[in-house]
Amino acid sequence: MDIQFFGAAKMVTGSNYLVKTERYNILVDCGMFQGNEEMERLNYDDFPYNPADIDFLILTHAHIDHSGRIPKLVKEGFRGRIIATNATYDLCKIMLRDSAKIQESDIEWENRKRQRAGKKPIEPLYTMKDAENSLKYFEPYFIDQRIKINDNIQIRFKDAGHILGSAILELWIKEANEEVKVVFSGDLGMPNRPIINNPDYIDEADYLVIESTYGNKIHASYSESTQNLIDIINKTVLRGGTVIIPSFAVGRTQELIYQLNKYYEYNSEVEEYMKIPIYVDSPMAVETTEAFKRNSSSFNEEARELILRGDNPFEFKNLRYIKTQEESMALNKFEFPKVIISSSGMATAGRVRHHLKHNLWDNRNSLVFVGYQAQGTLGRILLDGKKKVKILGEEIDVKAEIYDLEGFSGHADQKILLDWLNNFKIKPKKIFIVHGEEEASVALSNLIKHLYRIETIIPNIGDSFNIAKNDVELTKGIELTPIMLREDIENEFKTAYNQFEALIDKSGRLLDSKVLATNYDEIKNQLIDLQHTLMELNIIIGK
Missing domain, CATH: 3.40.50.10890 (Rossmann fold)
Known part of the structure; x- marks a missing residue:
């Protein structure tokens, strides 16, 4: 298995990583390069792989530096599955359309200048039609659901605490009867922030790809x-x-x-x-x-x-x-x-x-x-x-x-990045440090090597690393005991019960004529969805 780095390497934009297995090509993020003119020109370069050969694109969150080239990818031949959280899909419907609008507007302005100068017109990076088309390939899931992509690949999104829907990606890949787990941190957030949950801790990984935006700084409170x-x-x-x-x-x-x-x-x-x-x-x-x-x-x-x-x-x-x-x-x-x-x-x-x-x-x-x-x-x-x-x-x-x-800042600082890594119960054997300017990545790399004696790599754009099977230490996974499983389901049930109880308390408001006049269809659709979910749950636990 190879991991290749095609963006957010010694820079903070253009996140784009390719995981190649014997049978599948998996992209993690497909972001736009943002910054000065030289940086933004990279968006117009050909992808360093054939988009038609990509089987899956797994998206950590909706920010344009992680999602912004998805319409270009689809425009140039991608026909695979785009897997993201539900909230990320909702936000991408807004952000990719907005990005397309900007592409079209900027090129219209540029082409007026080119026409006056007697130059040929140029095409936008992608159009609104391209953005709309790309949204057809999304498959949304909830945080914490374990998703079986096929017999060889499983993933799970954990909460990254960066923006709504942002995810840490746990990726399990099975080859030749051996399973390797690679974790992509995505953009990690700071704990104890409004609206968004704290970043989830991860128990174990063979390899880790971690962001380093503020790898050399401690935020003010x-x-x-x-x-x-x-x-x-x-x-x-x-x-x-x-x-x-x-x-x-x-x-x-x-x-x-x-x-x-x-x-x-x-x-x-x-x-x-x-x-x-x-x-x-x-x-x-x-x-x-x-x-x-x-x-x-x-x-x-x-x-x-x-x-x-x-x-x-x-x-x-x-x-x-x-x-x-x-x-x-x-x-x-x-x-x-x-x-x-x-x-x-x-x-x-x-x-x-x-x-x-x-x-x-x-x-x-x-x-x-x-x-x-x-x-x-x-x-x-x-x-x-x-x-x-x-x-x-x-x-x-x-x-x-x-x-x-x-x-x-929505990005974890040095202290939080190290705390997050420290909470791995089984540490990764190798860590790739990305999504940071070189000074920040080097500072975080040095600290990780000093504190944990783990090999770190700060890749350049275009670098490819082979994860050979004999280089992977097969470790015993974290055992989930029946008590742990029961406690987890009890917590989820308690949360759902409290939300349902609050809804019952507001049932008078739900039936208010003014509310129904403006929100009837949305309320009915949500209640129908709720009925289906409750029926499915009853079937699962029924004798």
């Missing part, structure tokens, strides 16, 4: 960053300014809404005049928030309890969702204090660039970054302290106060 954000908002409000927050439409925006909901709804000390408008100005973020609502069963315990008590954490009095371009443009015509949360998170595209153009020059305003800024992006350029930047063809003075709240 989340609570400290949250309080800093509130302080920045309040300080900017008092001087009559606007707060601009470039935010990833998927995950980070919903997290910010959740935290601001807690601050404005549950903090009695907040004066009414300080409850300024919070605008979420990203069509994709609005769609994504709806997808979050549809996948609330995947939320952490705190968020589920809020919902079961009847609180929608994505709605509060001073929150406004902006949908049309006209509404977005109007935000920059008014000078009253406000917060604008807009994508993209690295300020490489989207409506946030218009808001930066209209607000960066004013020293009353604040710009707050709440996520990773890749090399070459406008976000990184601003964080590096450049005093003039070109946005949408115009040179802008940078006078707004700029903040970087790393505590909001």
Whole structure:
């Protein structure tokens, strides 16, 4: 069996790994390269394999640097199965369509320039039709389900705690009557964050592919960053300014809404005049928030309890969702204090660039970054302290106060990465370190070698490694005793029972005529799905 690395090697974008067995070709992620022009040109290169030869694509999560080239893969011949979590599929329906829209728009603009220069037009990376077609190949599953792909391959998704639906991949491959287990960490999140569950621990692996985005850093505390954000908002409000927050439409925006909901709804000390408008100005973020609502069963315990008590954490009095371009443009015509949360998170595209153009020059305003800024992006350029930047063809003075709240990062820091690895009961014999700039990957590699005496490899793009059968130590698996199995099912049953009990308590609301007028079909469909699930469960346990 070979593992080949075709992206996110000594960089944080373009995740794409190929596992080749004697009979099957398995891709893990098919992400887009993001960053400067040189990096993004890689998206137009031919795949280093024939897409038609790929049997399975297993997707760890929906972020574009992991999913963004899927329509290109299908366009160029892939006809296999795309296996992902349910929430990842829901988010990909939004993100891949949005990405296609951007591809078409960018090429239309580029081709107008080429026409004026007498050059031939070029094709987009993929079109909306390609994106729609790629969605037909998805097979969604829930976290923690063990999935038998065929007699030789089994997988299981565990919660990565990065964004909704993000998964750690456990991959079991059987060849010549020997089974090898390879674990891909995907993008690991930080524990104790709103909405999302903590990353699951993994018991054992023969080989591990682990991310290293922050392999050389320790994040500021989340609570400290949250309080800093509130302080920045309040300080900017008092001087009559606007707060601009470039935010990833998927995950980070919903997290910010959740935290601001807690601050404005549950903090009695907040004066009414300080409850300024919070605008979420990203069509994709609005769609994504709806997808979050549809996948609330995947939320952490705190968020589920809020919902079961009847609180929608994505709605509060001073929150406004902006949908049309006209509404977005109007935000920059008014000078009253406000917060604008807009994508993209690295300020490489989207409506946030218009808001930066209209607000960066004013020293009353604040710009707050709440996520990773890749090399070459406008976000990184601003964080590096450049005093003039070109946005949408115009040179802008940078006078707004700029903040970087790393505590909001959705990626595990060095401490959490090592804690996660430490909780393997049977450690991997070899670890591949990916998804990090070289300095971060080297720092994590050195620590792993020092602490655990495990061989580490930091691959380059294009590197291929053979996992020979005689190099794999066959280890006794973690034994699941009858008591452990019973406790696991008891916990799942208790969770389901509590959710059903909360639904019964709200049955009057379920039958409310106003609710039925707008949500009848959705409620009925969910109840039908519930009936089928309960019947199937009764058949399984029936005598």
